[in-house]
Amino acid sequence: MEASDLLTDWSRAQFALTALYHWLFVPLTLGLTFIVAIMESIYVKTGDIWWKKTTKFWMSLLAINFAIGLATGIIMEFEFGTNWSNYSWIVGDIFGAPLAIEGLMAFFMESTFFAVMFFGWDKVSAKMHLTSTWLVAIGSNLSALWILIANGWMQHPVGMKFNPDTARNEMDNFAQVIFNPNAVSKFLHTVSGGYVMASLFVMGISAWYLLKKRDILFAKRSIIVSASFGLITSIFLIVSGDESAYNVAQTQPMKLAAMEGLYQGKTDAGIVAVGILNSKKEVDNNEEPFLFEIEIPEALSFLAYHSTAAYVPGIKDLVYGNKDKGILSVKEKMAQGKLAVNALRTYKDAKKINDTKTAQAALKVFEENQKYMGYGYLKNEKQAIPSVALSFYSFHTMVTLGSWFLLLFILALYFTLKEKLQNNKWLLYSMLFTIPLGYVAQETGWIVAEVGRQPWAIQDMLPVGMATSNVASSSVQVTFWLFAILFTGLLIAEVKIMLTQIKLGVNGESKDV
Amino acid sequence: MYNLYDLQQYWWLLVSVIGAFFVFMMFVQGGQTLLNTIAKNEDEKDLIINSLGRKWEIGFSSLVMFGGALFAAFPLFYAVSFGGAYYVWMAILFCFIIQAVSYEYRKKPNNFFGQIFYEKLLFINGSLGIFLIGVALGTLFTGGNFEVNDMNLSHWTNPYYGLEALLNPFNVVFGLVLVFLSRIQALLYFYNSLDNEVIHKRIISILKREFSIFLPFFLLFVVSLLLLNGYSFDPNTNKIYIQSYKFLNNFLQTPILLITILLGVVLFLYAIYNTLAKKQSNSIWFLGIGTIMIVTSIMMSLGVNYTVIYPSISNIQSSLTIVNSSGSLYTLEVMSVVSLLVPVVLGYIIVVWRSMDKTKLSIDEVKSDHHHY
Numbered sequence: 001m002e003a004s005d006l007l008t009d010w011s012r013a014q015f016a017l018t019a020l021y022h023w024l025f026v027p028l029t030l031g032l033t034f035i036v037a038i039m040e041s042i043y044v045k046t047g048d049i050w051w052k053k054t055t056k057f058w059m060s061l062l063a064i065n066f067a068i069g070l071a072t073g074i075i076m077e078f079e080f081g082t083n084w085s086n087y088s089w090i091v092g093d094i095f096g097a098p099l100a101i102e103g104l105m106a107f108f109m110e111s112t113f114f115a116v117m118f119f120g121w122d123k124v125s126a127k128m129h130l131t132s133t134w135l136v137a138i139g140s141n142l143s144a145l146w147i148l149i150a151n152g153w154m155q156h157p158v159g160m161k162f163n164p165d166t167a168r169n170e171m172d173n174f175a176q177v178i179f180n181p182n183a184v185s186k187f188l189h190t191v192s193g194g195y196v197m198a199s200l201f202v203m204g205i206s207a208w209y210l211l212k213k214r215d216i217l218f219a220k221r222s223i224i225v226s227a228s229f230g231l232i233t234s235i236f237l238i239v240s241g242d243e244s245a246y247n248v249a250q251t252q253p254m255k256l257a258a259m260e261g262l263y264q265g266k267t268d269a270g271i272v273a274v275g276i277l278n279s280k281k282e283v284d285n286n287e288e289p290f291l292f293e294i295e296i297p298e299a300l301s302f303l304a305y306h307s308t309a310a311y312v313p314g315i316k317d318l319v320y321g322n323k324d325k326g327i328l329s330v331k332e333k334m335a336q337g338k339l340a341v342n343a344l345r346t347y348k349d350a351k352k353i354n355d356t357k358t359a360q361a362a363l364k365v366f367e368e369n370q371k372y373m374g375y376g377y378l379k380n381e382k383q384a385i386p387s388v389a390l391s392f393y394s395f396h397t398m399v400t401l402g403s404w405f406l407l408l409f410i411l412a413l414y415f416t417l418k419e420k421l422q423n424n425k426w427l428l429y430s431m432l433f434t435i436p437l438g439y440v441a442q443e444t445g446w447i448v449a450e451v452g453r454q455p456w457a458i459q460d461m462l463p464v465g466m467a468t469s470n471v472a473s474s475s476v477q478v479t480f481w482l483f484a485i486l487f488t489g490l491l492i493a494e495v496k497i498m499l500t501q502i503k504l505g506v507n508g509e510s511k512d513v
Numbered sequence: 514m515y516n517l518y519d520l521q522q523y524w525w526l527l528v529s530v531i532g533a534f535f536v537f538m539m540f541v542q543g544g545q546t547l548l549n550t551i552a553k554n555e556d557e558k559d560l561i562i563n564s565l566g567r568k569w570e571i572g573f574s575s576l577v578m579f580g581g582a583l584f585a586a587f588p589l590f591y592a593v594s595f596g597g598a599y600y601v602w603m604a605i606l607f608c609f610i611i612q613a614v615s616y617e618y619r620k621k622p623n624n625f626f627g628q629i630f631y632e633k634l635l636f637i638n639g640s641l642g643i644f645l646i647g648v649a650l651g652t653l654f655t656g657g658n659f660e661v662n663d664m665n666l667s668h669w670t671n672p673y674y675g676l677e678a679l680l681n682p683f684n685v686v687f688g689l690v691l692v693f694l695s696r697i698q699a700l701l702y703f704y705n706s707l708d709n710e711v712i713h714k715r716i717i718s719i720l721k722r723e724f725s726i727f728l729p730f731f732l733l734f735v736v737s738l739l740l741l742n743g744y745s746f747d748p749n750t751n752k753i754y755i756q757s758y759k760f761l762n763n764f765l766q767t768p769i770l771l772i773t774i775l776l777g778v779v780l781f782l783y784a785i786y787n788t789l790a791k792k793q794s795n796s797i798w799f800l801g802i803g804t805i806m807i808v809t810s811i812m813m814s815l816g817v818n819y820t821v822i823y824p825s826i827s828n829i830q831s832s833l834t835i836v837n838s839s840g841s842l843y844t845l846e847v848m849s850v851v852s853l854l855v856p857v858v859l860g861y862i863i864v865v866w867r868s869m870d871k872t873k874l875s876i877d878e879v880k881s882d883h884h885h886y
Contacts, residue, residue: 059884060883063884066617067613068613070570070613071610074573074609075606077584078580081591081595082602082603082606085597088584093844096586096840097840099584100586101581101848104854104855105854107577108574108578108862109861110574111571111573112861115865115869116868116869119567119869120869121883123869128868170843352663469592469599471669479599493614493625494614494618500621500622500623
């Protein structure tokens with residue numbers, strides 16, 4: 001393996017590690033802040049001290065989660081500089097703005113009102129306290145909004161132009177960056193995923209109390225709030241997921257093909273409901289893609305293009321091209337990309353010696369081929385294919401679990417309203433054991449989003465290999481293992497503290513009520 | 514009405530102010546290093562931790578904001594410094610990661626590592642973390658070992674990735690100044706926010722010692738800065754050259770900077786006098802405003818008079834300026850509109866701070882609080 005490939009792999013591994021750890025905590029914060037805000041609103045409206053007690057208990061778990069979310073989060077912003085410095089220059093003019101706005105609009109709101117939320121019960125009025133709780137929830141979600149605008153832009157870059165003099169992309173339309181359809185659907189899907197995660201968390205822990213026959217009233221109330229919130233947001237999750245998949249089909253067809261293990265494009269394409277991929281399958285052999293599959297006919301065409309008869313390109317079409325469908329091959333794009341890369345080099349050299357004529361000619365060539373400049377950095381056409389297995393299994397795991405969560409919320413609400421939940425042990429156990437499944441769904445969702453778009457740091461524009469910092473891969477290995485040890489240690493501490501607080505229960509924490 | 518250079522200067526000013534606010538918030542870190550010096554029993558330790566615990570997140574957000582503003586306004590600086598001085602920035606980040614959990618987990622039952630471990634993490638964050646930030650900021654004046662090519666892609670020219678900055682005395686003194694400054698700020702913060710006479714008496718005697726350590730380091734730093742050879746760029750050719758007494762000239766040729774830093778020093782000294790001689794608890798505000806004025810002036814001395822903001826020791830022409838490292842005109846315009854929110858943010862921080870601190874924190878209050886750290 002070449003040194004540059006090793007550096008890219010370790011840089012990716014470190015980013016993946018820190019992002020996966022960070023995402024263990026963020027969804028719970030996104031949703032739980034709203035759930036405690038709802039609970040506190042009920043308390044303020046009814047004056048019922050039990051709701052205050054319930055709010056405080058879930059707030060104490062939120063604080064434990066929030067702290068480690070911050071700890072794992074600070075590194076994410078700075079890693080763009082430390083490990084992806086070429087990226088930071090080439091697209092920093094666009095990408096840096098949402099990150100800075102996130103800091104200004106969201107982080108200060110969260111951190112300022114967080115202190116009131118936890119320590120201000122007796123220092124400010126009830127309404128001021130409730131406002132602070134809502135502002136923490138809004139601040140957390142605003143933070144998600146801006147970071148997902150940034151991420152959505154990486155998946156579908158808009159609102160910018162390349163400046164050959166500075167050799168970077170520069171923003172020319174902020175509105176396009178903000179209202180990028182990919183970013184909007186990604187934000188809605190991600191935050192609703194967080195709400196569902198928090199609902200599963202509250203519901204599952206409450207189920208444990210019911211199984212232990214303790215804190216019954218507290219647990220039932222928590223289940224009503226969380227199952228209602230979970231049911232509403234699950235529906236929203238499915239709708240936004242559909243929108244997200246539609247956007248992927250329009251802007252990242254290779255990702256969609258990998259998510260479905262679709263090698264040969266077709267009309268009336270179906271979705272694989274259940275399937276096992278054939279590990280021998282490559283884009284250039286004739287092996288069957290699946291060892292076993294059950295397909296829902298025409299569903300993929302409908303999902304991707306809202307028409308059952310629509311043509312969905314497969315991996316083969318996207319790699320080798322399909323003239324009938326107007327799809328260029330990766331080789332053709334690579335050829336154009338190399339022209340653009342070389343023309344840019346010529347332009348820069350000519351400018352240095354004030355050779356205006358050569359510079360203008362090179363600029364013309366560059367502009368004609370610039371669209372595929374990113375492909376100019378690929379070494380071979382197969383590099384354009386992401387990991388099909390990881391994308392396929394992650395996507396299907398996420399979708400299956402999402403469907404299960406919806407069913408679980410319906411059942412939980414039905415049996416609670418019928419007052420039969422307490423005796424329904426299988427359902428209570430299901431609620432409890434679905435908590436880890438929520439985390440699995442969260443992580444697999446991000447794996448689909450990020451693995452599915454490889455090899456691109458910026459879709460079609462900048463491959464990950466070009467985006468790294470020019471540091472030694474051994475330096476990245478050192479920090480990778482330090483992060484792995486530190487975050488694992490903190491995770492163990494977090495889980496132990498959380499479990500102890502849950503065992504202490506609502507009365508163990510709230511001494512003053 | 515304005516040109517790109519105006520916006521570049523405006524954004525360097527904003528970065529300087531945010532950086533200065535972050536330095537003010539370092540009283541949290543300073544307090545962490547003084548935990549076992551001020552507190553003599555468990556109740557007092559809890560009081561100190563809970564007082565800082567209500568403010569640490571604002572400091573944390575300031576650091577993130579400082580990074581975010583640099584990324585958005587000066588992406589080449591962000592890329593070159595963070596991607597090059599890799600070990601230093603990573604060490605700083607590790608020091609801040611450990612702060613975030615320590616407050617919440619320190620006293621929680623079954624916290625895996627034990628209370629002392631988390632207190633040690635807070636000490637590391639307050640001492641090593643702040644010292645390294647000082648060292649990193651020092652390199653804005655003394656330079657780094659990097660090169661930037663004509664595509665504006667950069668690399669570090671030695672395998673130490675920023676650790677070599679620790680060998681430069683100016684950087685080390687800058688780091689030590691920040692460490693002792695943060696401790697002095699913490700003492701005045703505690704004097705203002707804690708309802709505890711015993712601790713107040715201890716603070717007075719510790720403050721005398723800390724100030725006597727801080728002062729020589731600060732004077733050494735100021736003298737070194739004024740005598741330092743700086744880097745300038747020609748606005749027409751963008752060629753970079755070394756200039757003797759660059760920062761002394763910058764202050765003399767930019768009266769507003771000179772006045773600001775002198776006023777800042779006066780406020781700072783008044784705050785110390787106000788505490789030691791008059792036992793006034795409001796001194797933290799004089800000290801805080803003074804600190805913000807001093808740090809803003811020092812940072813801003815890089816952004817005026819065609820000064821280089823990050824010199825390259827390896828290749829002087831690779832040095833970064835606010836001109837060659839900034840975002841585009843459009844991005845700076847958009848971000849400048851967004852920056853109008855800064856007063857709003859400052860406004861609600863002040864309102865919340867006042868309402869949370871209107872009564873001083875006591876040991877009894879900490880004990881009765883359901884969510885104490």
